[in-house]
Every structure is written in C-alpha cells, then in structure tokens.
Amino acid sequence: MPYSVPRLSDFSPAVLDEAARELLSALDQESAAVDSESDWKLYRDRWMARKNGALTQLNDLWLKAAPGQNKRDVGQRVNELKIKVEQTVEATLSRIQSGTSSSRLAAERLDITLPGIRRSIGAEHPVIKTMNEIIGVFRNLGYSVEEGPEIETDYYNFEALNFPPNHPARDTQDTLFIAGQDTKALRDRLLLRTHTSPVQIRTMQKMKPPVRVVCPGKVHRNDAPDATHSPIFHQVEGLAVDTSITFCDLKGTLDHAMKALFGSNVKTRFYPSFFPFTEPSADVQISCIFCDGKGTRDGAPCRNCKASGWIELLGCGMVDPNVYGFVDYDTAKVSGFAFGMGVERIAILKYGVDDIQLFFNGDVRFLQQFA
Numbered sequence: 001m002p003y004s005v006p007r008l009s010d011f012s013p014a015v016l017d018e019a020a021r022e023l024l025s026a027l028d029q030e031s032a033a034v035d036s037e038s039d040w041k042l043y044r045d046r047w048m049a050r051k052n053g054a055l056t057q058l059n060d061l062w063l064k065a066a067p068g069q070n071k072r073d074v075g076q077r078v079n080e081l082k083i084k085v086e087q088t089v090e091a092t093l094s095r096i097q098s099g100t101s102s103s104r105l106a107a108e109r110l111d112i113t114l115p116g117i118r119r120s121i122g123a124e125h126p127v128i129k130t131m132n133e134i135i136g137v138f139r140n141l142g143y144s145v146e147e148g149p150e151i152e153t154d155y156y157n158f159e160a161l162n163f164p165p166n167h168p169a170r171d172t173q174d175t176l177f178i179a180g181q182d183t184k185a186l187r188d189r190l191l192l193r194t195h196t197s198p199v200q201i202r203t204m205q206k207m208k209p210p211v212r213v214v215c216p217g218k219v220h221r222n223d224a225p226d227a228t229h230s231p232i233f234h235q236v237e238g239l240a241v242d243t244s245i246t247f248c249d250l251k252g253t254l255d256h257a258m259k260a261l262f263g264s265n266v267k268t269r270f271y272p273s274f275f276p277f278t279e280p281s282a283d284v285q286i287s288c289i290f291c292d293g294k295g296t297r298d299g300a301p302c303r304n305c306k307a308s309g310w311i312e313l314l315g316c317g318m319v320d321p322n323v324y325g326f327v328d329y330d331t332a333k334v335s336g337f338a339f340g341m342g343v344e345r346i347a348i349l350k351y352g353v354d355d356i357q358l359f360f361n362g363d364v365r366f367l368q369q370f371a
C-alpha cells in the first residue's frame with residue numbers, strides 16, 4: 001500500500017512530528033525499493049508530480065487546511081519536508097545511475113588472460129604456387145608479366161593469332177561463346193578465352209620490340225571434367241620478340257626452364273608439331289622424371305611415360321610472320337618465339353597428383369599437403 005499524505009485534524013507539534021516521521025519513513029522505504037530508471041520515474045512522480053504528488057497533497061492537506069495560528073509552524077515543517085523529499089528523490093537517481101555504470105563496467109572488463117582469436121594463415125593453392133614458380137624461372141631470365149581479360153573477342157582469341165574463320169584448328173579448342181551475339185560480326189563476338197595467347201597480341205599492340213613477357217592466367221574450354229581434363233585450367237605462355245632471335249634461343253630457354261622446374265638431370269627434346277600462330281612449331285618432351293628416362297621402374301614398364309622414357313609437356317615455336325602483320329611489327333626486322341604450358345599439367349608431375357579434379361574440389365585435406 002503506497003504512502004498517501006494523511007488529512008490532519010490536529011495541528012499540534014506532537015501530531016505534526018509523528019506525521020512527518022511517517023512521511024519520511026515512507027519516503028526512505030520507497031527509495032530503497034527503486035532499482036531502475038523507470039522505477040525511479042514512477043517514484044519521483046508519486047512524490048513530486050505537480051498534480052497529486054505527495055508534495056502537492058502536503059500543501060493542500062496540511063498547509064492550506066491549517067488554522068491561522070498554526071500556519072507559520074506548519075509552513076516551516078512543510079518546507080523542510082519538501083527539501084528532504086527533493087534531496088532523497090535526487091539521491092535515489094544518483095544511486096541507480098552509478099549502479100548501472102559500475103555493473104556495465106564490470107561486464108565490459110577485459111580479461112587479458114583469455115586466448116585471442118587465432119586466424120590460421122592461408123597458404124598458396126598448389127596451382128598458384130606452381131604458376132608462381134614458372135613465372136619465377138622466367139623472371140630470372142628478364143621476362144616481365146602481362147595479364148589480359150578472361151572474356152575475349154574472337155579477334156584476339158583466334159583471328160589475330162592466325163586462326164582464320166572456319167580454319168580447322170579452331171575445332172581443336174572447344175570454345176565457350178557468350179550467347180545471343182548472332183547479330184555481331186564474328187570478330188567482335190565474346191568468348192571465354194581458350195588460351196592466354198590473346199595477351200601476346202595485346203602486349204605487342206602496346207609494346208615495340210624487344211619484348212620478353214610471360215602471360216599467366218585462367219583459360220576455359222568446353223571439356224567434360226575427368227581425371228585429366230577440366231573446363232577451367234591455367235596456362236603460362238611466353239613471348240620473346242627481338243632482332244635475330246632463332247630457334248636455338250627457344251631451345252636453350254626452354255631447356256633451362258625445364259631443368260629449373262624439374263631438376264638439372266632432366267633432358268628435353270623437340271619434335272615437329274602445328275600451331276596456327278607459330279612456324280615452325282614444336283612439342284617439347286622432357287625425360288621422364290619418374291624413371292629417369294629409362295622407361296622402366298623396379299623392373300616394370302613405367303606407367304607415367306608409358307615406358308617411352310619421355311613425357312610431353314608443352315608447345316612452342318617461332319612466331320608466324322602473319323601474326324606480326326596484325327600488330328604492325330616489321331617482319332623483315334624482327335623474329336621471336338612463343339611457348340605455352342599448362343600449369344596443372346606441371347603441378348601434376350611435380351607433386352605426383354593423379355587426378356586434376358583434386359585441384360578444384362576445394363578439399364582442405366588435399367590442399368593442406370602443399371602448405
């Protein structure tokens with residue numbers, strides 16, 4: 001039952017003393033029960049609201065009701081009680097506010113003995129790691145790195161690389177075209193690049209010889225995924241154009257690169273091949289790194305090289321003079337070579353992986369082995 005100010009019929013000092021004592025006791029009791037700011041607001045209003053608060057009642061029921069001869073005494077007592085009520089209401093607010101802030105501080109205290117949140121450091125994906133190793137080998141030979149768009153035009157992916165429209169060599173690269181481009185001229189149609197060779201064209205368009213660049217990147221072909229095929233894979237291509245570059249330079253460069261990647265015992269051999277943008281063209285084989293080129297391992301035929309002692313690894317050739325025509329190089333003055341290799345193919349050999357899909361499945365147990 002909340003306190004309410006009593007109506008007095010007797011205004012003698014003894015009765016006033018008793019009534020004041022009861023009022024103050026109720027004030028303190030209610031104050032002690034306040035423990036939140038919303039409680040406090042109700043408490044403040046009960047005592048101090050202009051309309052029907054206890055102080056207003058005190059005015060009406062005691063001061064105004066007091067007979068003339070008691071008014072002075074009652075007025076003095078009412079003023080003292082007023083000050084007391086205001087002070088107590090104020091003090092109550094201070095108490096809950098300081099309580100809130102000290103409990104908040106207690107909750108927010110920093111426990112420096114807790115172990116921190118550890119984020120384990122990532123590692124390079126084996127494909128990227130291998131790609132960077134290949135780039136590193138050519139960087140040491142003075143090559144710089146060039147990159148280009150993965151979505152290319154037919155012109156850069158084929159035409160400027162000496163694949164004329166309807167040339168059968170286009171069929172060897174199952175191309176993913178962007179749909180709905182039938183109204184565009186063939187050379188402007190967009191596709192997912194099937195090789196990084198378009199970057200060679202883009203480089204020669206913006207750079208005059210001497211040019212020595214490697215072009216790493218992702219390429220796409222419409223191949224069904226299996227142990228040796230993936231619709232996405234990575235290539236590193238290289239291009240060197242200068243005056244008087246010969247096939248000997250090409251052989252020496254790639255022989256050095258293969259030894260740097262697979263060990264100094266590795267031998268290379270070149271045999272004729274065909275690519276539209278190089279003439280002459282060659283495929284490069286390295287001596288089998290599993291059987292040291294012997295073709296047999298532990299008395300049995302080597303499965304990795306099909307007992308031949310050689311593994312086919314990359315394509316290369318002297319840049320076809322027709323290609324220089326597309327980039328405004330003087331074919332009478334310059335010559336050069338180009339080569340390209342599949343990064344996954346090299347990673348498979350280096351790490352003895354038997355399924356190319358493992359590189360793309362994202363299985364951390366597999367990937368961690370290369371970290």
Ligand SMILES: [Zn+2]
Nearest residue numbers: 288291302305
């Ligand atoms: Zn072998």
